[in-house]
Amino acid sequence: MTRRPPGKRLLLTLALLAPVMASADYSGNPRAAELKRILADDYAFSGADLAAVDQALVKAERVPRLIEKEQTAKEKTLTWTGYRPIHVNDANVRRGVAFMNEYESWLERAHREYGVAPAVIAAILGVETKFGGYTGPHRVLDALTTQGFEHPTRSDFFFSELVAFFVLCHEQQRQPEDMLGSYAGAMGAAQFMPSNYRRLAVDFDGDGDTDLWSLPDAIGSIANYLIKYRPQVAWQRDQPLIAPLRPTTGFRAPADAVNTKLPSETLGQLRESGAHIDADLDDATAAGILELKLDSGQHEYWAGLNNFYAVMSYNPRVYYAMSVTQLAEALSQARSEQAAR
Incomplete structure (x- = not known):
C-alpha cells in the first residue's frame, strides 16, 4: 500500500497531541526485565525475540490520556438514562439489521454450533465497534505499555495483557507497532484483549488465520467467548437474559x-x-x-438471568450488558417486522 505524506490536518492533529504523547523508551522501565524474563521462561522467547521486544519498547509512546479514558469510561460515570441512548438508538438498529442480513449465514452457524442468539452476537459487535466499523485508533503497544507500567490501580492486569500481546504478535508474526485497538488495548471487531485473543478467538471462516478484524471470525469468536470464558455462567441455548x-x-x-x-x-x-x-x-x-x-x-x-451474566463476562458493567440486551431485543423485533413486510 502506498503511503501518502500527512496533510495539514494530520500535522495539526499530531501537533495538538504532542503534549500528551511522548516517546517513553520503556525498555529501561524496571518491569521491562520482568516482562522479558516471563517471555523467555514461560514462552521460550529466544535472544533475538527478546531483542525485538526491546526494540518495540523503545518505540512505544507514553499516552497518559489513555489511563484517564480507562478510569472515566462512560459505563462507569453515566446514569442509565445517559448511557442507554449511546448504543440503543435508531441508527444502531438500522445498521444492526443490515449487518444481520449481510452476515446471516455466519450468525446462524454460530447459533447452531454454540447456541448463542444471533441478535446478541450482533448487539455485542454493535456496542463494541459499530458492527466492525470502528475498531480503535490507538496503537495497542502504546496502550498496554502506558497502562501496564503506569496505571495507578490496574497496572498488574495491563502488564499481564502486555505479556500476552507480545506472545500474540510472536505467534501471528505481526509487528507490535502495527496493531491498532482501543484505549485499553482491545483489538478487532470483537475487541478482545490479547489474552482472550490467544485463548478464545477462532478461525471461523477457515482461512487459516484467526483474525478478529474479519467479521466471520469475530462472530464465531464472540460465541466461543460466551460459552467458555466463565463456565459458571456459560451461555445457555435459547434462554432469556x-x-x-x-x-x-x-x-x-x-x-x-x-x-x-x-x-x-x-x-x-x-x-x-x-x-x-x-x-x-x-x-x-x-x-x-x-x-x-x-x-x-x-x-x-x-x-x-444466567445469559445476562454471560454477557457481563464480556464487560463486567451492568449498563454495558443491559445495552447489549436491549439492542439485541430491538434488532430481533426490527428483523421480525422486516420479514413481515
Whole structure:
C-alpha cells in the first residue's frame, strides 16, 4: 500500500497531541526485565525475540490520556438514562439489521454450533465497534505499555495483557507497532484483549488465520467467548437474559444481590423478598437484581438471568450488558417486522 505524506490536518492533529504523547523508551522501565524474563521462561522467547521486544519498547509512546479514558469510561460515570441512548438508538438498529442480513449465514452457524442468539452476537459487535466499523485508533503497544507500567490501580492486569500481546504478535508474526485497538488495548471487531485473543478467538471462516478484524471470525469468536470464558455462567441455548422485576410494598433487596457479577439469588428468593417478576420461569432459576440509576434519581429494576451474566463476562458493567440486551431485543423485533413486510 502506498503511503501518502500527512496533510495539514494530520500535522495539526499530531501537533495538538504532542503534549500528551511522548516517546517513553520503556525498555529501561524496571518491569521491562520482568516482562522479558516471563517471555523467555514461560514462552521460550529466544535472544533475538527478546531483542525485538526491546526494540518495540523503545518505540512505544507514553499516552497518559489513555489511563484517564480507562478510569472515566462512560459505563462507569453515566446514569442509565445517559448511557442507554449511546448504543440503543435508531441508527444502531438500522445498521444492526443490515449487518444481520449481510452476515446471516455466519450468525446462524454460530447459533447452531454454540447456541448463542444471533441478535446478541450482533448487539455485542454493535456496542463494541459499530458492527466492525470502528475498531480503535490507538496503537495497542502504546496502550498496554502506558497502562501496564503506569496505571495507578490496574497496572498488574495491563502488564499481564502486555505479556500476552507480545506472545500474540510472536505467534501471528505481526509487528507490535502495527496493531491498532482501543484505549485499553482491545483489538478487532470483537475487541478482545490479547489474552482472550490467544485463548478464545477462532478461525471461523477457515482461512487459516484467526483474525478478529474479519467479521466471520469475530462472530464465531464472540460465541466461543460466551460459552467458555466463565463456565459458571456459560451461555445457555435459547434462554432469556432478563425478566421484568417490580418491587412491591415491603421489598428489601439484599445489598449483596444488587449489580453483582454473578447471580447470587434464585427467582424464588426474590419473590419471597417481595419482588413481582413477570416471567414464566421456575423459582429455582438463578438470578440477580439489576438496579439502573435514572436521571430522575429513581431506579429501574430487572432480574438478571444466567445469559445476562454471560454477557457481563464480556464487560463486567451492568449498563454495558443491559445495552447489549436491549439492542439485541430491538434488532430481533426490527428483523421480525422486516420479514413481515
